Amino acid sequence: MACSSLNALIAHAARASSAPGGLDAGVMTIQYATPLIAALLLRLIKLREAHPTLFTFATKDGLANLAAGVVRAGGSLGEARVIMRTFGMLPMLDWLLKLHPKPISALIKFFVRPSLANLDIRNPKVLDTIRVLLLSGFYLGEHVAWLGTKGVLPLSPETIGKAAVFSVRSWAVDVAITVTRLSLQYKSLTARTRALKASSKKTEGYEVAASDEKAGDSSAETSAAAALKAEWATWQQNAMVNFGWIPLTIHWSKPGGLWTNPLITAVIGSYVAYAKSYGVWQRSA
Template sequence: MPSKLSLSPFALPSPGLAHFNRVAGSQSGQDKLFMVYQYAAYVAVAALTSKRFGNKARADLALRIEKLRATISDARTLYRLFGLFPIIAWAQSLNDPATQPKDKQHLLINKLQAWSMMAYYPLEHLYYLAGKGVFKISPARIGKIAVWSCRFWAAYVVLQIFHIRRSFQLLGEERTRVVRAARERVRTGSATSDELQREKADLQRLAAQEKSLKNDCWVQAGYLPLTAHWSLPGGLLPNNAWVGVCGTVAAVAGLNGVWKRTA
């Protein structure tokens, strides 16, 4: 049998390596892989430069880790320069009865999220390019634009928390309907094997959706303090180590979601 994950070119085809290639080959997967390093690097640098564990060799290593982190951070921002266009397409789909969410609360939340992202992306593009000298804007002005950009991102995160909460409510209601219908058919003796199999499949689908929502909870749990931190001129978190911890939580949970979707 082929191994689950083999990096040897002389081994049989590896399903694990094929899965990793699917993740790394997708735009979302690449971004999450880079994100894991970007935020974990903050924690590593803090540890390597601490008074307790730091020394000259570790300080040199921390400097090299930080340089790669900065490069990755810059690249991730650059790759988002076209991020506004999918948001516009998503916003347009929310106006189409065939593709918009059937639940009115979900629809309202999604529309508010679309507006928040349509404000976030242009502001991020503006402060990023201004920081590179493309636009002539004072450093103080760039800082204000960056803060407002993050505030719109924070608004999206808060709205996503409400979206998750509503999704849990709808899943609970649907699960209750499926279970009640199954019990009623069993009680009246009208249940067929096909119906029971279909109800079992429905419950498995609902369980998978609930698991995905729980994973999204971890993503937003990492993003919420980060966006709040960057939305305040003086910040919220005490140091970059905490930025790294929160970002790593969001990155790992996000990567886990991409990994499962590409299984």
């Protein structure tokens, strides 16, 4: 029994790591955990100095070197995630072509001859177009900054910094748009949940209950309850990730940041990594 459970766990983990975003979520989890692990190791050094008879398993220099190595590993993992996003512009181009089969003329109209209709963010197509442009700016800025730091592009440190800031600010605006959309979806889902609860005993709070239909219940109500439950689950997973990104994108967008303690970034980043990993794990079940 234990062996079969372990096999099932390994198979599930393999599916999750090969799913879209699964590998990045796993690497991100380790990346943001490394500063916390290093801080714990440095704390052990202080405890060892205070209680030398209790902590004899490692030397001070050994723990310090291990902490430094963990931090370096975290930096390498962060760089690996940048490399993994090398082809991030391709999905953006695909998204743009699906929105606008003639992208050049559509973008010229969008920028050069804007109208109230093509700037109405209540239109899903307009909002998606804005998001494509923002995320393209994120990828482009990140690629330019990374290539500049590696000496591939002959850029000054000032130009590299501007490219990095442009990248993260484009991403921050996209996060703000996504959070706004999630807030509107929350209101819509809440209203639909209350309406369904008023018409039948299908919901409990904001969670749609399991559909154990009694005799006489309509199949339409059953389908509505199941669909609403699935929409709530999707909303919760998206909200966990995007609301977690808010403080980090603002921190990275602001000169000097919002805080100086790297452990704050590590804690928030670890939460986002967990949220992403949880979503991938659920979808790959």
